[in-house]
Amino acid sequence: MNGSGSIRYTDQEIIEHLRQSGIDKRRSEEELFNRFSYFIREGMTKHTLSEDEAFNAYSDTVLAALENIRNTHFESRASLKTYLYQIFHNKCVDLIRKKTTNKNSVHRSEIISDRLMQLSDSARSAVQKLIDQADWSRLREKLNELEEKCRQLLMFWGENYSDKEIASFLQYKTADVVKTSRLRCLDRLRKIYKAE
């Protein structure tokens, strides 16, 4: 156990737990966040960020690392510390660049460019226009109005979890059941989002 009363996992144990589901995964997420949270102080001293900015950079770092570990993009060539520090350093530099160039907002179509790039130019341009016109804060609000199970299904989907993984997290029998339920929830969200 470490000083805070939780178990001290090795890098490999954390990675293995993060690639599974259940309690160990959650605990490992927490462990990963806690283990390098002193980076926040470094962001404040080395990069002269405010505490909130450094916290945001560090949280985004952990979230990015969690996704990369889950997707096996992280190949364990470096230690978790080195890996996270690289991401954190880049996030801090990005933040400073955004502050100095006043480029605080990113165009929506840039965020979802991967999927948009699958479309031909003319189709992409039509969809891009509609995405830019969409009211995302209303969409967020309506998502939060859905029943909890629906909300969870859509949030896992939004984080690129597969239907098989979601089935394991939310105790559905099969990935097919997840897909049907998820699309039903998405349809419900669309209806309440479109309703006046």
Added chain:
Amino acid sequence: MDNLDYIENYFTGEPEASLKKEFEERIISDPEFADEVAFYLSAKQVSGEVSRLEKKGQFKEIYQSKKKTASTPVRKLVYYFAAAAVAAGIIFGTYTITNTASPKEMANQYIQSNLQNLGVKMGGGADSIQDGLRLYNDGNMTEALATFEKIARADTSSFNAKKYAGIAALRLKEFQKALSYFEQLEIYSGYYSNPALLLQAVTLMERDQPGDLAKAKLLLQKVVDNDLEGKEMAVEWLKKM
């Protein structure tokens, strides 16, 4: 919904050239379909963002809690003693009645002894939490659950809103929802009184479906192994399971 399925298949699969062309032509010729494609992509992005924001909220709670701990060691001791006293009370109060009961009965007795009424704490958070607790203590479980869920959504870092929402769901026998809230509590390591695993075990014991008892045992064993809240209770229960 058919269109959503069709849209999803396009973005998640590798459509043949003819299907790809048909899909893209439909976007250009059918504004409603184009709108559905834009909605699908926006909803995926927004859902992911909401999820990440919730996680960041939990990280913030942990971070602030750690900072508080570092600056107030005396308070830490007080919490430890308070938690120990509560745990001792719970054990003393339930030891005799759980001596011969089945897991479901033990869970039931735990709920009757410990979750029948929830203490309204002085200065224990936003007023609406207190409103929820009042509804809960008056037996208006559905309204109490709705109140706690609303707070949990508005303030995704609220440990108490999630804990009480889970407890209210448990009382309403909405077991899956209760488990979901209790699982979310696990990330709050900074809380000295965090019954996340114990409450999950109680929920599983109370639900008593195939496989639940085995999972409950594993959770209780983790409570014991990691010296978490409810350890003494978990030891007693494990002896009887």
